[in-house]
Amino acid sequence: MNDASLRLIATGGLLVALGACTPDPDTGSDAPSASAASALPAGAERWQCGPWAARSNHRAASGDLLLALPGGEYVLDRTVSASGARYAGADGIVFWSKGDEAVLTPPGTDATVDCRPTDTSSPWLDVPDDLALRAAGNEPGWMLEIERGEAPTARLVTQYGDATVQFASVTPTDDGYIASSGTHSLRVTTERTDCRDGMSGVGFPLRVRVVVDGQRMDGCGRRYD
Template sequence: MQRRLIIFSCTLTLIGCTNHRIDEVLDSTSLSSTKAQTFVYECADGFRYVARIEADKAWVFLPDKTLALSPVSTADGRAYAMDNYSFLIQGDQASLASDQVEHTNCRNNHAKAIWEHAKLNGIDFRALGNEPGWYLEISKKTALKLVTDYGQRSYRFNASTIEADQHSRTTVYKASNADDRIAVTITGTSCQDSMSGETFSATVSVVLNGTSYSGCGRALH
């Protein structure tokens, strides 16, 4: 069985990459800002869009274009505008309008927004599991972050070695620091989350200091 060390192309060569217009403006947004908010708005008319709210700008990602809107005064909520577009957030609802169309009664899908937020923050791959709840994020090609026990414990590894087996479509990350040791195995097979029923493109297993976690994940870039 042939194995080799690999350098990332997208996130995981073995399970493929995802494409989205958000990628086109990643370098223009404040990815390092922890105060930025990301929403996935689903509207009453079936329209769906991603919005990224920063201190001085609102990014709205549409199917055919990306809007960079500036704050404007409003009596209620938060309002943004650019050319003939206006974007208004009032509580848990939002509306997006232009000269041609208006999308109203748009509500945030929190579960999807978590993944879009991670993508806009530069995360390459994300995985999660249950009982107890945990999630894993891979960024900068080899940096690992594992959060366990429903957010109570966090582990960071600045760099990891990567080993891939093309035959089994498996990628293994191994890393350690002064206190902890981790091994992450990502396999390019379909995986269904045990709680939500959502289907993911990869099956993920994590071993942290001898404790095993299993779950599902997908590449974000």
């Protein structure tokens, strides 16, 4: 077992699980690491734009830019600029880069934030292929991962990493998921609506409510299936 404990850190204002594996209190097995990530696509660059993690990929064949943000991926068209490469798209998104500097106007905002290159992967952008849903919230910090498949599993981390429960079998419902594991019960409700983290303002496409053992926690999330 990895002797490093799971740590929760703020990324984009939400608490997300990074670091090493944590033993599952119900089975004693190692839970999957939330930092498991796919390789960076060819030609892509990682950026940290204030609280926003971003990944840009200039596509020479089409002349546009594929921009990945915590809330989803966007195709931006190149626009006229005095210098550098400026791309714009729906929801007011603008990404303007020149060398190792860039400026981002996130979706649904009028403000711009400065971007700097980073080698750090994002738990919202660099995800394992079998991940169906990731959600997180604050006060107290929690993170939920649900895998896809015929018999999906779920992993819930609460209390800023002090408690972890692995659910071996998750049942999809019309508006989310239900699961149980030993003495623990889980009810997840998702609503497809704009959800912004109260600490950072980073936007996500899902509002997520988690009720575990009768305790309600609210946050934001994103589907990957």
